[in-house]
Amino acid sequence: MTHTHQHSCSCHGACHAPALPQNYTLKHLLYDNRPLLVAAVLFVLSFLLNAYKPLQFILSLAAWLLAGKEVLLHSIKNIAKGSFLDENFLMTLATLGAFALGQYPEAAAVMIFFQAGETFQEYAAGNSCRSIKALLALRPPFARLQQGSSWHKTEPEQVQPGAVIAVYPGEKIPLDGTVIKGEAFADTSALTGESLPRPLGPGSQALAGFVCKDGELIIRVEKTYKNSASAKILELVESSSSKKAQTEKFISRFARWYTPVVVAAAVLTALVPPLVLADASFKEWIYRALVFLVISCPCALVLSVPLGFFGGIGGAAKNGILIKGGTYLERLANIYTLAFDKTGTLTQGVFEVRRVAPAPGITSQEVLLAAVQAEARSNHPIAKAIAAAGPQTSINEGARLTEHAGEGVEFRAGDTLILAGNEHLLKRFDVTGIEAGNGTCVYIAQNGRYLGRIELGDTPKPGAQKALQELKKCVKQTVILSGDTPEAVQKTAQELAISQAYGGLLPEGKVHQLEALMAAAPKGAVTAFAGDGINDAPVLARADLALAMGALGSDAAVETADVVLMTDELNKIVLAVQIARKTLTVVKQNIVFALTVKVGILALGACGLANMWAAVFADVGVCILAVLNALRPLYFKPKSH
Numbered sequence: 001m002t003h004t005h006q007h008s009c010s011c012h013g014a015c016h017a018p019a020l021p022q023n024y025t026l027k028h029l030l031y032d033n034r035p036l037l038v039a040a041v042l043f044v045l046s047f048l049l050n051a052y053k054p055l056q057f058i059l060s061l062a063a064w065l066l067a068g069k070e071v072l073l074h075s076i077k078n079i080a081k082g083s084f085l086d087e088n089f090l091m092t093l094a095t096l097g098a099f100a101l102g103q104y105p106e107a108a109a110v111m112i113f114f115q116a117g118e119t120f121q122e123y124a125a126g127n128s129c130r131s132i133k134a135l136l137a138l139r140p141p142f143a144r145l146q147q148g149s150s151w152h153k154t155e156p157e158q159v160q161p162g163a164v165i166a167v168y169p170g171e172k173i174p175l176d177g178t179v180i181k182g183e184a185f186a187d188t189s190a191l192t193g194e195s196l197p198r199p200l201g202p203g204s205q206a207l208a209g210f211v212c213k214d215g216e217l218i219i220r221v222e223k224t225y226k227n228s229a230s231a232k233i234l235e236l237v238e239s240s241s242s243k244k245a246q247t248e249k250f251i252s253r254f255a256r257w258y259t260p261v262v263v264a265a266a267v268l269t270a271l272v273p274p275l276v277l278a279d280a281s282f283k284e285w286i287y288r289a290l291v292f293l294v295i296s297c298p299c300a301l302v303l304s305v306p307l308g309f310f311g312g313i314g315g316a317a318k319n320g321i322l323i324k325g326g327t328y329l330e331r332l333a334n335i336y337t338l339a340f341d342k343t344g345t346l347t348q349g350v351f352e353v354r355r356v357a358p359a360p361g362i363t364s365q366e367v368l369l370a371a372v373q374a375e376a377r378s379n380h381p382i383a384k385a386i387a388a389a390g391p392q393t394s395i396n397e398g399a400r401l402t403e404h405a406g407e408g409v410e411f412r413a414g415d416t417l418i419l420a421g422n423e424h425l426l427k428r429f430d431v432t433g434i435e436a437g438n439g440t441c442v443y444i445a446q447n448g449r450y451l452g453r454i455e456l457g458d459t460p461k462p463g464a465q466k467a468l469q470e471l472k473k474c475v476k477q478t479v480i481l482s483g484d485t486p487e488a489v490q491k492t493a494q495e496l497a498i499s500q501a502y503g504g505l506l507p508e509g510k511v512h513q514l515e516a517l518m519a520a521a522p523k524g525a526v527t528a529f530a531g532d533g534i535n536d537a538p539v540l541a542r543a544d545l546a547l548a549m550g551a552l553g554s555d556a557a558v559e560t561a562d563v564v565l566m567t568d569e570l571n572k573i574v575l576a577v578q579i580a581r582k583t584l585t586v587v588k589q590n591i592v593f594a595l596t597v598k599v600g601i602l603a604l605g606a607c608g609l610a611n612m613w614a615a616v617f618a619d620v621g622v623c624i625l626a627v628l629n630a631l632r633p634l635y636f637k638p639k640s641h
Contacts, residue, residue, distance in 0.1 A: 039066035060104035068111035140174035184215030294615035304626035311634035312583030320566040333580035336525035342482035351385035358452035374411035374420035406506040467570035
């Protein structure tokens with residue numbers, strides 16, 4: 001629906017809320033709608049003065065003009081443009097007809113109640129928009145920048161990477177960076193939906209939008225404001241309207257042909273019975289046609305459906321789940337197959353070196369030293385585990401590191417070439433003598449000579465088993481697609497009771513396996529993939545629905561995924577599916593409710609059993625109830641198990 005107020009909020013997914021202050025109350029709403037209140041008083045007086053028709057007409061006309069001036073202006077403008085078949089035209093036509101028939105108070109009442117409903121809907125829609133704005137009010141008011149020996153407040157947009165900023169207790173962290181001094185607990189709820197404060201100290205990653213609860217932090221800035229986590233999330237939420245769900249698209253198409261059909265039906269209702277039936281009067285059937293016009297306004301459907309999707313997106317955002325539009329929310333509710341990456345998604349991604357198996361003539365220290373040199377610049381969990389177990393070594397700034405997706409790394413420094421990765425990588429460089437191991441292994445070669453392998457272990461995340469049990473109630477099948485060894489993948493699958501698991505897959509192998517799962521699924525079924533959003537970019541791009549796990553601060557994940565889970569907890573996927581299904585249920589309830597009530601009262605109106613008051617309820621009353629129902633997903637509470 002298009003509101004009659006020019007400053008109103010369409011709420012078709014993105015948050016373009018009315019320009020109302022955060023502390024906007026019902027008192028403010030009444031004050032801003034004084035003409036409507038005066039119109040209501042005039043209407044009551046006209047209703048009481050039924051015996052004085054001329055005075056009743058004057059009072060009703062004044063009330064009608066006060067309440068309906070914006071509707072009338074929109075109707076005139078739309079008629080001038082040639083696109084007048086909307087709810088403004090329906091209201092204008094119906095009320096003018098009521099005046100023509102001498103139903104003065106009813107004409108004023110229709111316009112007053114219509115505008116009252118519009119105002120309420122605007123307030124409700126604005127409330128939901130402001131809830132999201134408050135949730136994602138991540139933009140900090142300033143950054144405290146170090147300049148020489150003093151600190152100066154400046155706009156966050158003016159601060160460049162490498163600068164040093166200070167954040168005091170109670171302040172928002174304005175930019176992404178690394179803590180270089182100080183310790184504090186940070187409230188991360190605006191980004192993650194988690195209420196538990198996160199400890200920050202030297203070396204910790206601090207993201208824009210975190211709130212420093214206690215202590216003072218000195219942070220070295222790593223990104224400009226426009227590339228910060230909070231700015232990307234705000235951009236994501238603002239742009240979510242561009243991806244409408246199929247249900248929303250249907251309602252938009254429905255509204256385009258619905259109004260012309262209604263107007264044609266009303267004209268037939270007014271003209272045909274008096275011409276065909278001997279005892280039918282034009283006055284009676286014109287009145288019924290006007291009632292028909294008021295009843296048939298599609299406001300409840302056209303507003304509440306997109307508002308329902310927006311409520312679902314907002315409810316998910318409150319829980320640290322960012323859904324990029326109604327299309328993806330609808331897919332989330334209809335997942336048939338859910339495939340997972342293993343490391344960091346199902347497992348903790350915190351590896352530890354369990355065994356070093358050197359080749360003959362090589363020591364374990366030599367294997368670890370070569371591995372640490374090759375992996376020194378990587379942030380991969382396996383690289384960190386090797387660095388923790390190996391000897392300390394300085395990073396060679398002149399070295400060249402090449403990452404081979406799904407295989408490992410190639411390290412070159414002068415005449416030295418070190419390979420650290422899986423068997424595929426070493427064989428591609430014609431390394432021989434490789435001794436295969438069990439589980440997760442990193443094979444090391446230097447200058448074409450096989451040095452040995454490092455065996456690592458990883459364990460499922462706490463709560464993963466319970467989350468997967470819940471997920472199996474929501475989706476038909478769960479699958480693991482991993483680049484880890486088949487043995488390690490099967491071990492994890494057994495621990496988590498996942499029947500299908502495929503290991504040893506390169507990125508293109510994951511895509512091919514996902515396509516096989518999609519081909520085996522029923523037509524129209526949704527196949528989703530959950531990964532980290534960086535290493536799994538090809539398979540995420542191919543899936544019907546891409547979920548990025550633990551994407552807090554990950555630019556690639558926020559940009560490429562359809563659903564961004566700001567923490568790496570598997571129960572967030574369960575919650576996302578629950579919110580999506582709740583939203584679709586609410587949307588369907590609104591459609592069925594609105595159509596049932598309207599069809600019922602239309603039938604009564606055609607039989608002469610519904611007057612203009614019933615028509616007002618069928619339009620405004622149904623619309624208000626549908627809007628209230630549409631806001632329920634915004635306040636979704638997770639089910640406790």
